[in-house]
Amino acid sequence: MTNFDLELVKIRKVYPGGTVAVEDFDLQVSKGEFISFVGPSGCGKTTTLRMIAGLESITSGELLIRGRNFTHVPTEKRPTSTIFQNYAIFPHMTVRQNIAFGLQVRNVPSDEVKRRVDTIIEKLELGDVADAKESALSGGQKQRLALGRGLVTEPEILLLDEPLGALDANLRKSIQEELKILQRDLGITFVFVTHAQSEALSMGDRVVVMNSGRVEQISAPFELYTRPKSPFVARFIGRNKIIDGQLAEIGAGRATVQTRFGLLSGVPGFDPAAARPGAQALAVVPSEYVGVHRADDPRGDTPLDSVKGTVTAMDRVGQVIYVSVRLDDRLDVRLETYRDKLEGRGIEPGSEVELRWNPERTTIVLDAG
Numbered sequence: 001m002t003n004f005d006l007e008l009v010k011i012r013k014v015y016p017g018g019t020v021a022v023e024d025f026d027l028q029v030s031k032g033e034f035i036s037f038v039g040p041s042g043c044g045k046t047t048t049l050r051m052i053a054g055l056e057s058i059t060s061g062e063l064l065i066r067g068r069n070f071t072h073v074p075t076e077k078r079p080t081s082t083i084f085q086n087y088a089i090f091p092h093m094t095v096r097q098n099i100a101f102g103l104q105v106r107n108v109p110s111d112e113v114k115r116r117v118d119t120i121i122e123k124l125e126l127g128d129v130a131d132a133k134e135s136a137l138s139g140g141q142k143q144r145l146a147l148g149r150g151l152v153t154e155p156e157i158l159l160l161d162e163p164l165g166a167l168d169a170n171l172r173k174s175i176q177e178e179l180k181i182l183q184r185d186l187g188i189t190f191v192f193v194t195h196a197q198s199e200a201l202s203m204g205d206r207v208v209v210m211n212s213g214r215v216e217q218i219s220a221p222f223e224l225y226t227r228p229k230s231p232f233v234a235r236f237i238g239r240n241k242i243i244d245g246q247l248a249e250i251g252a253g254r255a256t257v258q259t260r261f262g263l264l265s266g267v268p269g270f271d272p273a274a275a276r277p278g279a280q281a282l283a284v285v286p287s288e289y290v291g292v293h294r295a296d297d298p299r300g301d302t303p304l305d306s307v308k309g310t311v312t313a314m315d316r317v318g319q320v321i322y323v324s325v326r327l328d329d330r331l332d333v334r335l336e337t338y339r340d341k342l343e344g345r346g347i348e349p350g351s352e353v354e355l356r357w358n359p360e361r362t363t364i365v366l367d368a369g
């Protein structure tokens, strides 16, 4: 028996008309995991979610839930529930009736329906609006109602397609937290689709980054943020500084890239056996790890990589300073630091500076395109 709640094996989707929406999608999800899918519009997130839900056929590959093959099982026989961005609430029904609906169509006995609906209403704090219709609900209440409708059937896997997209920023933040707590509390698996990287990173135990129908990387948030494995992820996630060049040396835990600013080193984000010197590569460093220094600032004992540049602007916002540095006519970078770390150190617009970082923080990524 498998320990996985959900497995996608080489899933592929070709729509009638020929659009290849999803290709080679492999994923294994543990019970109770919170998985986020993130990627730009059109990359195949919704299609993948709909294939898991059985709302869209699977062209090839296999879908397993708790080790059982569900590839061609109809949606109503799957232990999944889906919550859509527009919530799909029935406007003529009350909150209570909306939540009960999914149980009634499954012919659940009425006393059981009442018991389960009451539990959901209490858990989601919808008691005050239990007899109200959609038009009387706030954005947050609609969101909770949609969640209640999804949870009342006691799914093993809850699928959420950009469920917070309709909410304003503050409400979104608080519902993100509620959702995360609820998921831990219920212990069921969540697959959560979003196009916002910050949301994917803050919600997911692991994050699946998609691009053009393919999986780019599946990692825990911090790993994804600090160790991107592809040029797409390096640009899409986090705030990375990226310098291109050619692979020079390739070792087990370390690789170097020959760039126009000199040799830079880092941890390989690729299988060393699959790479050869001379290949196009990127040195990728999260901005948070890059310091701005005067060239004559003393260096400590830690060996640092560095590049020289000229400060072109310093923008102060409260205690934060944004420092723009021109490295050459192809590359300008902007770094965020604090006033007290920079002021009084003789760094002003026009100053020659050095950006320095610990090469342990650098990931070397192959740049096939």
Ligand SMILES: Nc1ncnc2c1ncn2[C@@H]1O[C@H](COP(=O)(O)OP(=O)(O)O)[C@@H](O)[C@H]1O
Pocket (backbone or CB within 6 Å): 015, 016, 017, 019, 020, 021, 039, 040, 041, 042, 043, 044, 045, 046, 047, 048
């Ligand atoms: N019903 C459909 N018929 C044909 N093509 C579709 C259909 N739904 C989506 N697509 C196409 O499949 C690709 C992936 O779409 P989708 O899964 O909706 O992406 P996302 O949710 O990441 O924005 C896009 O190119 C989109 O135009």
Ligand SMILES: [Mg+2]
Pocket (backbone or CB within 6 Å): 045, 046, 047
């Ligand atoms: Mg979508």
